[in-house]
Amino acid sequence: MSSIKQIPVITERKGNPLARVFDEFVRFCRSRSLFILHYCTGCGAIELPPAMTSRFDMERLGIQPMVSPRQADILLITGYVSIKTLKRVILTYEQMGSPKYVIGICSCTVNGGMYWQSYATAKKLDEYMPVDLYIAGCMPRPEAVLAGLQKLMDRIHSGEANSWEDYFRNYDYYLGNQQKLFGENWQTPTDIITEAKHYDLIDEGTFGKHTQLLEQHQKPLEALDMRLGHDLKEPTE
Amino acid sequence: MAPMELIIELLLMPLVAFVVGMMMVLMMRRIAAKLQRRIGPPFFQPLYDIVKLHSKQTQISHGLIHDIGIVMAMGGYIAAETLLPVPGMTGIAEKGGIITLLYLMMIPSLGLALGVGQCANPNGSIGIARALTAMLAYDIPLVIVIFGVAYAAGTTNLVDIIAVQQAGGFETWGAVQMPVLAIAGLIAMHASLGKQPFEIYIAPAEIATGPMVEMSGKYLGGLFVMQCFQLYTTSVLYVSLFLGGGTTWFDFLLKSFLVLAIPVSIAYLFPRYRTEDLLRLMWKWPVMLGLIGVAFVL
Numbered sequence: 001m002s003s004i005k006q007i008p009v010i011t012e013r014k015g016n017p018l019a020r021v022f023d024e025f026v027r028f029c030r031s032r033s034l035f036i037l038h039y040c041t042g043c044g045a046i047e048l049p050p051a052m053t054s055r056f057d058m059e060r061l062g063i064q065p066m067v068s069p070r071q072a073d074i075l076l077i078t079g080y081v082s083i084k085t086l087k088r089v090i091l092t093y094e095q096m097g098s099p100k101y102v103i104g105i106c107s108c109t110v111n112g113g114m115y116w117q118s119y120a121t122a123k124k125l126d127e128y129m130p131v132d133l134y135i136a137g138c139m140p141r142p143e144a145v146l147a148g149l150q151k152l153m154d155r156i157h158s159g160e161a162n163s164w165e166d167y168f169r170n171y172d173y174y175l176g177n178q179q180k181l182f183g184e185n186w187q188t189p190t191d192i193i194t195e196a197k198h199y200d201l202i203d204e205g206t207f208g209k210h211t212q213l214l215e216q217h218q219k220p221l222e223a224l225d226m227r228l229g230h231d232l233k234e235p236t237e
Numbered sequence: 238m239a240p241m242e243l244i245i246e247l248l249l250m251p252l253v254a255f256v257v258g259m260m261m262v263l264m265m266r267r268i269a270a271k272l273q274r275r276i277g278p279p280f281f282q283p284l285y286d287i288v289k290l291h292s293k294q295t296q297i298s299h300g301l302i303h304d305i306g307i308v309m310a311m312g313g314y315i316a317a318e319t320l321l322p323v324p325g326m327t328g329i330a331e332k333g334g335i336i337t338l339l340y341l342m343m344i345p346s347l348g349l350a351l352g353v354g355q356c357a358n359p360n361g362s363i364g365i366a367r368a369l370t371a372m373l374a375y376d377i378p379l380v381i382v383i384f385g386v387a388y389a390a391g392t393t394n395l396v397d398i399i400a401v402q403q404a405g406g407f408e409t410w411g412a413v414q415m416p417v418l419a420i421a422g423l424i425a426m427h428a429s430l431g432k433q434p435f436e437i438y439i440a441p442a443e444i445a446t447g448p449m450v451e452m453s454g455k456y457l458g459g460l461f462v463m464q465c466f467q468l469y470t471t472s473v474l475y476v477s478l479f480l481g482g483g484t485t486w487f488d489f490l491l492k493s494f495l496v497l498a499i500p501v502s503i504a505y506l507f508p509r510y511r512t513e514d515l516l517r518l519m520w521k522w523p524v525m526l527g528l529i530g531v532a533f534v535l
Binding site: 054 | 266270273274275276277278279281282284285286288289290292293294295296297441442445446449450451452453454457
């Protein structure tokens with residue numbers, strides 16, 4: 001369902017030529033400044049420190065690590081995703097500000113890798129969230145990570161890397177896969193449908209029988225109680 | 238001064254500060270890279286970061302106070318720039334004076350406290366509590382130092398303080414006349430930059446960048462702009478107080494970048510203090526040095 005399969009059609013935009021120059025500039029800046037949030041799920045995380053530090057130095061490409069999902073542009077999933085972890089990954093992904101990109105590192109994110117027969121592991125990451133780029137390997141070397149990131153930079157610069165829109169446009173598909181794994185009561189604190197309406201990203205795939213199921217049991221979001229020492233409840237286990 | 242000229246200066250001074258501040262951020266990141274034996278970011282990296290953050294398509298706001306807090310954080314420094322004389326432009330520095338400048342430099346921390354409060358993130362609240370504690374720690378030596386300099390010069394007007402220092406060349410510089418105060422000022426300035434070892438309120442590994450934890454898109458972009466202004470304001474204030482300001486732009490920028498390079502080079506060699514250690518250190522050594530320096534001046 002990801003937009004990688006679709007052949008990109010670049011339509012010539014009419015109107016102000018200055019606006020085109022401005023869009024080009026913004027796309028260039030987006031591709032040259034990427035904040036990564038590395039969600040270190042598996043063994044692939046061990047390849048990131050050498051990619052960041054003095055041997056390979058990510059910062060010369062404008063890539064630097066950030067610590068909270070709000071600040072980040074890229075979500076790096078570095079290894080196998082167990083079902084319990086996948087809930088956290090989805091919560092993290094939904095909190096990030098668009099445009100956002102997901103990179104799956106290691107073969108475990110591609111097809112489950114050596115965890116193919118495991119009952120507790122989510123096999124294909126792109127069934128649950130749109131993935132921009134896979135870096136296959138067990139594990140990929142830092143050179144491969146950097147090459148993958150450069151490829152993502154090219155895609156951002158050319159305007160092809162907009163699979164984050166896919167999550168809004170085909171929300172029913174992704175929600176269906178999530179419900180299959182987590183049960184019918186699955187709900188995240190982020191209201192994707194309202195967000196899609198607000199940013200005008202509603203498409204045919206946004207609504208369906210899975211979103212109807214969500215609407216039946218969806219609890220409205222409440223503001224957090226502002227006091228110390230109250231019991232923190234797990235979000236919809 | 239003609240009103241038109243004044244308006245142009247008031248517009249130009251923050252703009253110059255922003256451009257110079259971006260270069261200071263670049264210098265900071267390059268120094269960090271060199272110390273860690275890396276190559277470091279490209280020349281326009283601070284600009285790319287700011288443009289990218291402002292062009293995010295979803296802007297996650299947590300409410301009105303959150304928006305106002307960021308505007309206060311940036312606005313406080315923008316107002317402060319108009320009170321800092323640069324070569325050829327004085328803005329409203331003669332009318333404002335150094336005490337107003339000190340007040341304006343406190344506004345960003347308070348604005349950030351307001352904005353972060355509405356995010357309701359515990360890491361943010363801890364961060365901002367630490368930021369205000371750190372402000373309490375470094376403001377006392379800073380005020381003692383500034384009082385000493387103002388007493389020695391006999392005025393709180395920053396333009397006059399610079400003129401007094403420039404009168405006799407190198408020997409009348411504040412750093413030569415009052416070396417003890419200059420050292421105390423350097424420590425207080427380092428703490429006010431919030432860099433290691435005084436990085437208690439950012440602390441990415443501990444409280445996830447504290448005040449910035451819920452900021453995304455243009456909110457984080459606003460804070461990046463604020464950081465440019467912060468580096469500029471702090472180093473230019475130090476240059477004006479102790480290194481005789483600048484007669485030419487070359488002179489002025491060279492001094493500001495050199496002064497900033499000192500704390501930044503120290504910063505990336507050290508880990509972080511805890512909050513109570515920072516308070517103990519700031520209220521002991523810079524305050525003691527500052528009081529000795531003031532005693533010499535009196």
